[in-house]
Amino acid sequence: MASAWIAVPLSLMAGNTIKPVDYLNYARRDLIEDDDRALVNALGNIKRAIDCQLDVLLEIYGLLRGSMKQHWLFPKKIEIIQKIGVVSPNILKTINTERVKLEHFHKKPVKNEVITAADIAELFIELYKNKISRIELLINYDDDFAFWMDTEQNVIRIFDNTKLLLQCGDIEMFKETIDEKKLKPIQEIPISDLDSWTEACARYIRI
Numbered sequence: 001m002a003s004a005w006i007a008v009p010l011s012l013m014a015g016n017t018i019k020p021v022d023y024l025n026y027a028r029r030d031l032i033e034d035d036d037r038a039l040v041n042a043l044g045n046i047k048r049a050i051d052c053q054l055d056v057l058l059e060i061y062g063l064l065r066g067s068m069k070q071h072w073l074f075p076k077k078i079e080i081i082q083k084i085g086v087v088s089p090n091i092l093k094t095i096n097t098e099r100v101k102l103e104h105f106h107k108k109p110v111k112n113e114v115i116t117a118a119d120i121a122e123l124f125i126e127l128y129k130n131k132i133s134r135i136e137l138l139i140n141y142d143d144d145f146a147f148w149m150d151t152e153q154n155v156i157r158i159f160d161n162t163k164l165l166l167q168c169g170d171i172e173m174f175k176e177t178i179d180e181k182k183l184k185p186i187q188e189i190p191i192s193d194l195d196s197w198t199e200a201c202a203r204y205i206r207i
Contacts, residue, residue, distance in 0.1 A: 003140045006171050007133035012056050012064070020056065020125045023049035027118050031111075039109040046114070046121050050092055053125050057081055060134045061201045062151045066191055083198040091120055135205055137174055139165055147204040148174070148185075154192075156200050157185040 013019060023045045030042035054077040058064045061084055067077065078092065095117045138147040139162055146159040159165070164181050165174070177183070189196045 002142045003138065005135050005139070006137040006174075008136050009133050010056060010059050010131070012052065012059055013132040018052070020049045020053040021129060023052055024118065024121055024125060027121075031115060031118065034111065036108055039111055039114050042114050043109045043117065046095060046117050049121050049125060050095060051077075053121075053128065054078070054081060056131065057084075057086055057128065060131060061198070061205065062134065062149045062154075062156075062191070063197070065151070066154075080194070080198060083195075083202070085202045092124065095120060137171055138204060145204070146174075147200070154190060156187075156189040156197060158187040158189075158200070158204075159183055159185050 011017070027042040027045035027049065030038045030045060032038075051074065054074075055064055055067070058067050058077065058080070063080065067080075072080075075093075134149070135147075136149055136151075140146070141162050144160050144162050146162055146165055148157045148159070150157060159178065161183060164183060165177060187200075189200055191197055
């Protein structure tokens with residue numbers, strides 16, 4: 001057995017939430033109409049679609065609650081996602097620039113530019129549309145590590161000696177096993193150490 005993992009559902013992908021693709025569909029419907037009101041609505045929904053997808057990615061890496069608490073803005077979210085190495089979304093900044101022109105300078109959107117923005121958003125969302133859960137525990141027996149993202153305690157714990165973890169059927173059993181065998185993590189990373197947290201995510205988690 002090469003690896004085992006335990007995943008938990010993403011709150012942002014629950015049944016009662018508006019998802020990135022929903023916002024994008026709203027924008028596509030707005031674009032059917034050819035007037036300024038429709039373009040303004042479309043651009044707003046495109047930006048919401050991208051923001052929502054960024055939040056989904058942040059939740060996957062255990063960073064959503066922190067980002068909300070600290071009121072991360074669009075540029076900060078892009079910066080963190082780039083550090084993790086999930087995507088290189090510099091082109092998404094163009095869409096944010098158009099939104100800024102609209103909201104702060106009241107510049108009318110140009111239809112072709114809004115259509116292009118919708119296409120970019122769709123490509124971005126398509127990459128991760130099937131991601132509905134977050135890995136809480138990953139045990140890699142071949143490379144001899146266990147990665148535990150404990151979002152209750154806001155800490156990532158890395159263990160070795162995975163040969164001692166073969167009977168871990170769920171997260172509670174995993175906790176019982178490390179307690180029983182007195183296994184200590186070789187590394188603990190608090191969420192306050194954001195650079196180390198993102199580095200660990202980039203190293204151990206692939207989506």
